Amino acid sequence: MKKIALITLLIAAGAAGAWWLDLPARLGWAEDNRSTVLYGNVDIRQVSLGFRVSGRIAELRVDEGDAIKAGDVIARLDAEPFQQALDAAEADAEALRATLAKLKAGARPTEIAQARAAHDERLAELQNAELAYQRAQRLRPAGTISQAELDQAIATRAAATARAASAREALALLEEGSRVEDIATAEAQANAATAKAASARTALKDVELVAPSAGVILSRVREVGAVVSPADTVYVLSLTEPVWVRAYVAEPNLGRVHPGMKVKVTSDTNPGHGYEGTIGFISPVAEFTPKSVETPELRTDLVYRLRIVIAKPGTDLRQGMPVTVHLPSPEAGT
Incomplete structure (x- = not known):
């Protein structure tokens, strides 16, 4: 009986020792000196x-x-509605461009010639009115004409003078051309209409x-x-590339990773096929992940988020798929 009790005690002690030796690994306390394995999920961007x-x-x-x-x-x-809006906008722009060209060109030679002829006609009327006034002025002292007739001659001469001056100014305006301000206004309106047509074309x-x-x-x-x-x-579109892996590294292992490091990524679906990945981002902010452990020191672990870019993802990796990230061993270098 003593032998049996001793054997039982030794077996129990061995089991307890094995359990205690395996505890750090099960709680994540042990660190593999050759490589570190991280776990994460595939992150694929979606576009609406x-x-x-x-x-x-x-x-x-x-x-x-x-x-x-x-x-x-x-x-x-x-x-159809957009084509109609474009046609209307292009017609408006064409009309305003034509108005601008008209202002820049100024009056036609025939219009200037017509204004010059009207001016000459007014000058002839003025000369005739001037002669009539001078005649009436000579005849009035002798009583040959009445005062009313002299007044009429004076008024006729004044009206002829005004018409001649108006014809002269009209001729000058045509010869001078359009005002700079009018041309600038028409040019701005034409540019606005052109922009509106371009917007309609984009629509x-x-x-x-x-x-x-x-x-x-x-x-x-x-x-x-x-x-x-x-x-x-x-x-809703799921992008083929880029495909990222979102993983977390514990604070004690943070020094083993850096941006640009090459890693191997495997999935549970096809663990024999690895994907080449590159660590592209390491969060500068630590995150606290609660743990159900007994010791106060390990009640929380500091972890940092990683983003790993997959070089050639293919079609096997899907959104949210759990994957394993294998970091290179220290002897292999980075």
Whole structure:
């Protein structure tokens, strides 16, 4: 019985020793001197795609699960209202450009000749009125004409003088051309109309929804015939690249990682196939992760967030997939 008790005691002591030796590993206290293994999740960016203009959806060319390339046209709005707006804007711009050209060119030679002839006619009328006035002035002292007739001659001469002056100024205006201020105003209006036409042309191009990057369509939110605004999402796109891994490193191992370090990433789905990754970002801010441990010293561990860029992700890595990050051993260098 004593032998059996002694054997039982030795077995229990060995089990307790093995349990105690394995405790640091199970609690994460032990550090592998050859390599450090981190755990994280795949992080793939998603983009909500929509039109920059409001309108009615005329065509949706892709559906959920379809792979698309950057530059693919994946949806279109009804373009007729935008084409009509562009035609009207271009017509307005053309009219204002014609007005500007007219002001810059000034009066035509025939218009100047016409104004000069009108001026000569007014001068002839003035000369005739001047002769009539002088005649009436000579005849009035002798009583040959009445005072009323003299007054009429004076008024006729004054009116002829004013008409001649008006014709002279009109001729001068035509010969001088348009005012600088009028030309500047017309030029500004023409430029504004040209910009409005360019905006209408851009709006017409925006009736096509173009994929900004390669990826896979996750959601098709709208259907043909729906009226959408720029704030509405039509598709949700999961980008093919870049693919990142979000992982955390404990504070004691922080000195073993640095931006630019090459690491190996494996997934539970295909652990035999590794992906080459590069540490691109290490958070400068520590995060506290609570632990269910007994010792006060290890009640919380300081961890830092890492972002690892996968060089050639392929199609196997999916959003949220758990992965394992293998850091190189110190002997292998960085």
